[in-house]
Amino acid sequence: MPEGSVLFVTRSGILAHTFPVAITKLAVTINQDLKALTPKPGISPKYVAHAVRGASRRILKECSKHGTTVASVDTNALLGFEIPLVNLDEQHRIVAEIEKQFSRLDGAVAGLKRVKANLKRYKAAILKAAVEGRLVPTEADLAHREGRSFETGDQLLQRILATRRSQWPGKGKYKEPAAPDTTDLRKLADGWAWALAEQLSDFITKGTTPAAERLSGNDGQVQFLKVYNLTFDGVLNYRYKPAFVSQETHDSELARSKVRPGDVLINIVGPPLGQVSVVPDSIREANINQAIARFRPIAPIDSAFLAMLLRCDDVMRWAIRRAKTTSGQSNLTLELCRLLPLPLPPLAEQHRIVAEVDRLLSIAREVEVEANLKRAQALRQSTLSKAFRSERLDG
Numbered sequence: 001m002p003e004g005s006v007l008f009v010t011r012s013g014i015l016a017h018t019f020p021v022a023i024t025k026l027a028v029t030i031n032q033d034l035k036a037l038t039p040k041p042g043i044s045p046k047y048v049a050h051a052v053r054g055a056s057r058r059i060l061k062e063c064s065k066h067g068t069t070v071a072s073v074d075t076n077a078l079l080g081f082e083i084p085l086v087n088l089d090e091q092h093r094i095v096a097e098i099e100k101q102f103s104r105l106d107g108a109v110a111g112l113k114r115v116k117a118n119l120k121r122y123k124a125a126i127l128k129a130a131v132e133g134r135l136v137p138t139e140a141d142l143a144h145r146e147g148r149s150f151e152t153g154d155q156l157l158q159r160i161l162a163t164r165r166s167q168w169p170g171k172g173k174y175k176e177p178a179a180p181d182t183t184d185l186r187k188l189a190d191g192w193a194w195a196l197a198e199q200l201s202d203f204i205t206k207g208t209t210p211a212a213e214r215l216s217g218n219d220g221q222v223q224f225l226k227v228y229n230l231t232f233d234g235v236l237n238y239r240y241k242p243a244f245v246s247q248e249t250h251d252s253e254l255a256r257s258k259v260r261p262g263d264v265l266i267n268i269v270g271p272p273l274g275q276v277s278v279v280p281d282s283i284r285e286a287n288i289n290q291a292i293a294r295f296r297p298i299a300p301i302d303s304a305f306l307a308m309l310l311r312c313d314d315v316m317r318w319a320i321r322r323a324k325t326t327s328g329q330s331n332l333t334l335e336l337c338r339l340l341p342l343p344l345p346p347l348a349e350q351h352r353i354v355a356e357v358d359r360l361l362s363i364a365r366e367v368e369v370e371a372n373l374k375r376a377q378a379l380r381q382s383t384l385s386k387a388f389r390s391e392r393l394d395g
Helices: 045-054 056-062 075-079 088-131 139-146 153-166 247-251 303-311 313-322 334-338 347-365 369-387
Strands: 006-009 021-023 034-037 193-196 222-225 243-245 264-267 276-278 286-288 292-295 324-326 329-331 341-344
Touching (some): 021 045, 088 347, 153 193, 276 303, 303 347
Antiparallel strands (some): 006 021, 006 034, 264 276
């Protein structure tokens, strides 16, 4: 195909979501999944490309092949798709105006992406300061100033372990969790202690995905959570693409992976790893698939504090360095989840840390970067639609 040809992807899984179009800058050859048009004299390739992009949703709806295993666009239907035709000077004017508007949008999107990157660094810095004892006054410092004693992290850990032992359901002999090996771990703030995730949690387990016929995408008795329901900010997005299983399936083959309010969920298949969410009170009971691990903190450890620890980059890096990676996929084993070393401050200090992290990160959440990026994409499509409905683009 010569320079200036307009290329279309006509067979690809991405056609389920978008219709890619490109213009060649040099002569090319193409494979069977692409089709190309060479515009006649008096027709601008850029004009054709923009017109097709503007109508991409209609093309995907009206020209898609049905009954194929891979999403496809019917070539004859595409060739018969009408676009508005104006003289060459008007084509050039429309293309120039579109590209001017796109240039503005590109600048805005680049700015939003910088804000997004800065917010990510800001959040990481807040969490790092929190788990290093630098975000709020330490309980050790306050107790010294006020001339009082306090329960240290180590004393708190012993109290948690006693609770863990007393709550053991009695199935088999109780096995005391191992203590963390602190040889390569950093020095903690005064009054803090290292603990393994297993010491702070009930039995850590992962989910199982039942047979497809046992899953419902519309309604059901018990919600079945997947990785796409987890987020990076601790909130469970359980309303997104909900799936359900029956109460019977939940109570039988999935009984081991039941979750309840206050459980902390983390994805163990990535990339990306590090999606952590707390099950809210609005979910009475749910279940999880095999790519999610469940942590159930032992009182008095608060779910929000445990979720904050698991969201910290230092904790995730420790796990990722030891994770199995095959074919670009990272997998955390349950053994790694149980052996995660976590810093444990005194309980009162935990509460202050969680409150301060929430306050500082709520400021970051007020900046709706993702929403604005989506609006920019919608505005790009709107610009194309207006251009080929003879509407003004300026203003």
